[in-house]
Amino acid sequence: MRFRHFPAIPNAQFNPIRFAIVYKPRKRFPGAALACLLAVVIGFTGTAQAQHYQGKRITFLINYTAGGPTDIEGRIVARHLGKHIAGNPGIVVKNMPGAGGIAGTNFMGEVARPDGLTVAFFGPPLTQQLLQDSGLRVDLSEFVWLGGIGLPLVCFIRKDAGTGIDSAENLLELDGFRVAGLRPTTSLDLRMRMALDLLGARYRYVSGYRGLANAVAGIMQNEVQFSCGTILTFRQIVEPNLIGPGLAVALWYFPATGPDGSQMRDARLEGIPTFIDVHERLKGRKPEGRLYDAFRMINNYAVAMQRASFVPAGTPDEAVDALRSAWEALPRDEDFVSDYIRLVKAPPALVQATAVRAHVEAMRAIEPDTAAFIREFVRRQ
Template sequence: MTIHTTRRTFASTYFFLSASLAATALCLPAASMAQNVNFAGKTVELVIPFGVGGGSDVWARFNAPFLSKYLPGNPNVVVKNVPGGGSITGSNQFASNAKPDGLTVLGTSASTQFPYLLGDPRVRYDYKDWQVVMAAPTGGVAYISSKLGVKSVKDLGKLKGQKLVFGSQGATSLDLVPLLGFRLLGLEVQHVFGMKSRGEGRLAFERGEANLDHQTSSAYIKSSLPLVKEGKAVPLFSWGVTDDNGNIIRDPAFPDLPHIAEAIQMATGKTPSGGEWEAFKAFLIAGFPAQKLLVLPKGTSKEVVEAYREAVRKMIQDPAYQAGKEEALGGYEQVTDKAGDALFREATSITPHARDWVRYHLGKNYNVAF
């Protein structure tokens, strides 16, 4: 399997070029709007509704100094961790208390999007109120124990009737994506909940307590690919990425692996479609292609939004940013402007029918109460 260490998560004509083209197209009016904003001598709080040390915290602390460098007036940008409720607590506080002056910005993740999409009653925030200034994607790979005799996703039919075990962080966590995806593949999987992290799930796989696992791209390359090279694991598919029309395509980080839609067709002989597929796809996009979003609160002026977007355009072209993004962000391009808007809409939208189906499925099969 070929691993490309320099990668883009989306069709290059859309996502790689969109930031630079948008910067050029909007140069004059954007510059005019941004000049009306000045944060000199002020402090910007970048609220992260998770604890210190997690993926969202690492993402925020990598971006913070670059935002400080490129926001007008070079304000001090500090990360404020507000953990609790799987990110609901901090996001609720942001929705209730953040002033639309550009001095408070929120970083959300799949764990923030999922409760919103599911209609969790604890959620008191509405993504429709917020303005997105940056979207951050990631990818991921699912793999299986080589002891099961599977050589590729085409062999999954051999596993009919066999018990597969997956160590999960919870039915409504990011692991909702594999929970729904494995079902579409026709796999009979026991999801063992309670893993504190995907790293803990991988360790369960290594100990033989689980025989099916998935990891986000950076973790897969760092910690799971060695298992593949040792002959202990077989990669099945990537979760894929989306093009400018919202279609699932292969992740350029893993061009030799089928994406999830291809995997379903290979395993079942049918092109994925229908209500269950659409429900899955909503969470897939919110979990991977648009996993993290940087948003400003309700009522934020166009001038402040543009100042942030201009800062993002500049920082993602900064040589130091480019040099550090591989380690900090897994190499995936951060996007803004139209590309960011498109991902924001896709990651925070779901049809009532799709939501109802997922809620029913989780309640009936996993005793999840809403």
């Protein structure tokens, strides 16, 4: 997986019109002919893409309520994506919340027309698919994936929890601190509990908080002491209310890992240790075993595609190409990046279609034993 960070690589895309004007033919025929052919093919594809969206309006569907983290990010993407789509279509944002993101997903699989005019920007319900949620009626791997945004998860704790804590080193000395979760089936809760179990921490799990903002309120009230949030909510809510005033301390973040177990550190979270580092320091070894395998699998797709964009299966190729090109152009769009930085206080980690697709496939190919293990873990709350 590759994250593309700001500052962006300069646009190196081929421009057929510019090519036609400035290119001076040489005498070597095959090269010139090939170049012309290429120009015609690319030019034709560009025209087809432009024709597809000319004068059209795209509905950008978000599967969570207006005002939530997914919605805020989605609206920023929607604002900038349109200008990179050939044909410059208008984009309107619509929310279809419900059932932890499942309602919108079912809509995309069952109702939305595959015409490229309904584009999803979702917090994809991958964990629900993994847990075989009875409400989810569509297979996520059937969708045509366009790209995504990666958001690592940062965990934090009140400094006065138990006998007091100022770093992860004395976490294991604490007895019975309370952990704020959302729902037992969310990837956030699963990773949070799995990580604490891997460390052997003694904690009490309290689920039911409606969003991280409420969990932070619970921590401010000392009703609970520990929770985790994506970098977005960490920067927006946790840092100003908990870390800044010295009420809490960031313990670790969960990095994505490669097939060999290597960590993909996130430059945006410099100064905060990774969970693997903390585990190594506290337990003298890297995490391993079945619980860690399950954690790693969930964490990898959750970090890489906390948000992901897709269209229904059967969407015409010219629409998919136009949308993927636009998605690829986003990291180089300085207006988009500066808007995003203003919001998240960190540059976006955009993930392209191939990487997103690979995560969906990996999740689908999960061993039945591991899936059963995770389901059992949820039940054991």
